[in-house]
Amino acid sequence: MEQTLKETKRQNPKKLLGVNTEDAKVALSYFTVAFVSLLLGGILGLLQGLERADLIQLPSWLNYYQVLTAHGLLLLVVFTATFTIGYQFANLSHSFGGLLPKVRKLAWIGFGLMVFGVALVTVMIILNEASVLYTFYPPLAAHPLFYVGLVFVVVGIWACCFGVFINYRHWRKNHRGQVTPLLAYFAMGVFVLWFFASIGVTIEVLTLIPWSMGLVETTNVMVARTLFWWFGHTLVNIWYLVATSAWYVIVPKIIGGRHFNEKLIRLVVILIVVLNIPGGFHHQIIDPAISTSIKFLHVFMSLSIAVPSLMTAFAMFFVFERTGRKLGGKGLLGWLKKLPWGDVRFLAPMIAMISFIPGGAGGIVNTSNQLNQVVHNTMWVVGHFHVTVGMSVVLTFFGICYWLIPYLSKRQLTPKMNKIGVIQTIVWTVGMTIMAGSMHIAGLFGDPRRTSDTSYGGHEVAASWISYELIFGIGATILLVGVLIQVYAVFNMMFFAPKGETEFPVAEPEDNAAPVPLWTERWGLWIVLLLAVVAMAYVVPIVDMILNAPPGSPPIRTW
Amino acid sequence: MKQAIYGLILFTFLALPPVANLLESIMIMHMHMQMPLLVFAGFLIARFFQLKFPQFFERWNANGVPGMLLFLIIWLYWMVPRAMDEALTSPFMELFKFFSLTFLAGIALRDSWKKLGNIEFSIMYIFFTLKFIIMGYLYLAIEDQICNNYLIIEQKTLGWGSLAMAVCFVIFGFYWHFTDQSEYQKVDL
Known part of the structure; x- marks a missing residue:
């Protein structure tokens, strides 16, 4: 008997202990x-939407570009990064039966x-010293402390990366001949990508600090932009990989x-990790200083991500159909009815997956040279990433909250909270569809992004955008309602929901x-393959940009 | 056999004039993408020949060394700038490039891959790493244009590309040498 207990302790301590409270604290703090x-x-997003719709006028001490910079950085970098780290550490802790103490320490560092x-x-943005937009590439120059702050963020992410690598290696050494649990494998992919993605932006930021200091x-400028998109595009796929981990491993369990x-x-996972980084070039498809033939070759690099994406799409719908039929679904589409649409843990990621279809199609438009000429720097792009990030990724994250947060705080997901979650998902979907849909259309008509006033002296073309901009405002308002519901739900489940046990739903393989x-x-x-692909993709344009460099740009402050 | 068909499709794709022209228009793509892809096509096609003529390979490439030498000679030949130039100017040489890299180098590499012992494999690995480093250095250090068809900046780019590949080889070499893969293998207690 003692032997068995010992074995259980060694092999699967979480069975005895439930959630590891020390590890739960880490995840909950990040959340x-x-x-x-x-x-x-x-809130900042709503302010932007209303200003854009000409419904409000922001005060002089808080201008549109400050709000835009803060909105982008807080949501695209801070929200996604902290959620991802919290979720991945929770996954690792669950998969490995607890984090190593030194890894936990690294997570706290x-x-x-x-x-x-x-x-x-944030302070630099509020002081109006850093209205450089969330992409922060030159020639716009922020206060040096803004870049120093970014360095701290990156070093913080590295600490988490090393924590994951250490824990992963430790587990493998102690489980010879075994493959790691699937969620841990995803976590490894996410943090490997994060580490190599951040190298590009680190080099960029380290060159910008002395430049902004004078x-x-x-x-x-071209090298900086290229290094930024090395990171920026990979970040997109980091979110995508995180979302995919829930689609593949969590969702099948929830639907039974x-x-x-x-x-x-x-x-x-391997394909996303290896092929990812060079996709960044399709963000620069209109940039000068990259030859057309190189841009053409990069279309292949960008579109190669469609391969794992389509594999995921087919695999997931196969799982849905198989499960639905097992549950008694008949006919061509009868299995769809058998899926638990009333369960927010399924509904939110399912809508996320469905929205990835238009999101992915829009991505192909952006990647194609000629089509990009039409939509470049228009509201189309803003609409695109609100569909991909704001729906595909964020709705998956929201769906995860409804089981992970009660699990970590040793509370329950009540039917009432589930209902709130379903309402939140619907509100979010409606808001985002309205907002992102109108952004796409306005973009096709030429409405520029990142511009506070687009009336252009009442020109008739500009006037045709106004009705769509009003719809942005309506969408943004509905979305803020969605944010409020979600934030309420998260903190309620963290601190006030009834005590109890919640399942950590991890799907099993077929028998x-x-x-x-x-x-x-x-x-x-x-x-090494990742590095080789990066070398193949980046050597030609970067050597060209450096050896044929123009004089370079001094720091520019437009505000 | 499926592999051989994929290999043939890849070979045909690479031989399409627009694809060949595009890849050959940039020096580094010519050397670091088109040529390795041709070898890879041959690597896949090799399965067909291995199944059709097992005795031939058994007789002529029993320990993998002859095949590897053939691969090496052909590969090194195409690293010579003049050979690349000729491939661009003479259709016969272009034909020879497609044939030799795919059907001589690629097939020989595939057949030798599993037959080579650890020591021979390590020698090859070190050789290729050194080749990338030396080529990288040469292309960066030489101030003259060494290919009639490519500008000096393309030469420099190829130099940096070769060094980048060398770095990848070195990293993988260290990883392979210093991590004990048996640590992760199953142990029979």
């Missing part, structure tokens, strides 16, 4: 920062560094099914599933 950022970012960095960045006169073939799932090959665990090889 707290995430949802405070969501609230602030959401990362937390401290990130909070400090974000505070520095120690260096000029900077190479099994997950898809694990070898394919792991292949998707007759083939064993997972160990070669999928060769992270060293995947990383």
Whole structure:
């Protein structure tokens, strides 16, 4: 008996202990920062929407570009990063039966560094010293402390990366001949991508600090933009990989099914990790200084991400159909009715997945050279990433909250809270469809993004955008309602919901599933392939940009 | 056999004039993308020949060394700037490039891949790493235009590209040498 207890302790301590409270604190702290950022970012988003719709006039001490910069950074960087880290550490803790103490310490160090960095960045934006938009590339120059703050954020993320790598290696050494649990595998993919993505932006920011301080006169704008998108585009796919982890592993369990073939799932992770970074070039498709033939070759690099995406789409709908039929669904589409549409843990990620269809299609438009000429720097782009991030990713994150937060805080998801979640999901979907839909259309008519006043002296073309801009405002208002409901739900489940046990829903493989090959665990090889792909993609344009560099740009402050 | 068909499709794709022209218009793409892809096509096609003529390979490439030497000679030949130039100016040389890299180098590489022992494999690995470093250095250090068809900036780009590949090789070499993969393998107690 004692032997069995010992074995259970060693192999699966969470069975004895439930959630590890120390690890839960880490995850919940990250979630707290995430949802405070969501609230602030959401309010700023509404202000922008209303200003754009000409319904309000922002005061002189808080201008449109400050609001735009803060909205972008708080939501695209802070919210997504902190949510991802909290969720991934919770997954690791669950998969590995608790984090190693030193890894937990690294997670806390990362937390401290990130909070400090974000505070520095936010203060600089509020002081109107950093209205450089969330992409912060030159020639717009912020106060040096803004960039220093970003360095702290990146170093904080690195601390978390190393924590994950250490824990992963430790588990593998102690579980010879076994593949890691699927959620841990996803976490490894996410943090490997994060580490290599952030190298580009780190080099960029480290060159911008002396430039913004006046120690260096000029900077190479093209190189900086390229390094930014090395990071920026990869960040998009980091969110996507995080969302995919929930789609593949969590959602099948919630609907009462099994997950898809694990070898394919792991292949998707490997492909996303290896192929990802060079996709950044499609953000620069209109930039000068990159030759047309290189841009053309990069279309292949960008579109290659469609391969794992489509694999995911087919795999997920296969799982839905198989489960629906097992539950008694008949006919061509009868299985759809058998899915638990009333369960927010399913509804939110399901809508997220569906929205990835128009999101992905829009992405293909952006990646295609000729089509991009039409939509570049218009509201179309804003609409696109509100569909992809704001729906596909964020709704998945929201769906995760409804089981993960009660699980971590040892509380229950009550039927009432589930209903609130369903309402929130509907509100969010309606708001985002209205807002992002009208943004797409306005963009096609030429409405520019990142511009506070687009009346252009009452020109008739500009006048045709006004009705769509009013719809942005309506959409943004509905979305803020969605934010308020979500923030309420999160903090309610964290502190006030009734005590109890909540399941951590991890899907099992099919009974007759083939064993997972160990070669999928060769992270060293995947990383070298990632580096080789990056080298293939970046050497030509960057050498060209440096050897044929223009004089460079001094720091410019337009405000 | 499926692999051989994929290989043939890849080979045909690479041989399409617009694809070949695009890849050959940029020096680094010519050397670091088109040529390796041709070898890879041959690597896939090799399965067909291995199944059709097992005895031939058994007789001529029993320990993998002859095949590897053939691969090496052909690969190194195409690293010579003049050979690249000729491929661009003479259709016969272009034809020879497609044939030699796919059907001589690619097939030989595939057949030798599993037959080579650890020591031979390590020697090859170190050789290729050094080749990338030396080529990278040469292309960066030489001030003259060494290919009639490519500008000096393309030469420099190729130099940086070769160094980047060398870095990847070195990292992987260290990873392979210093991590004990058996640590992760199953142990029979």
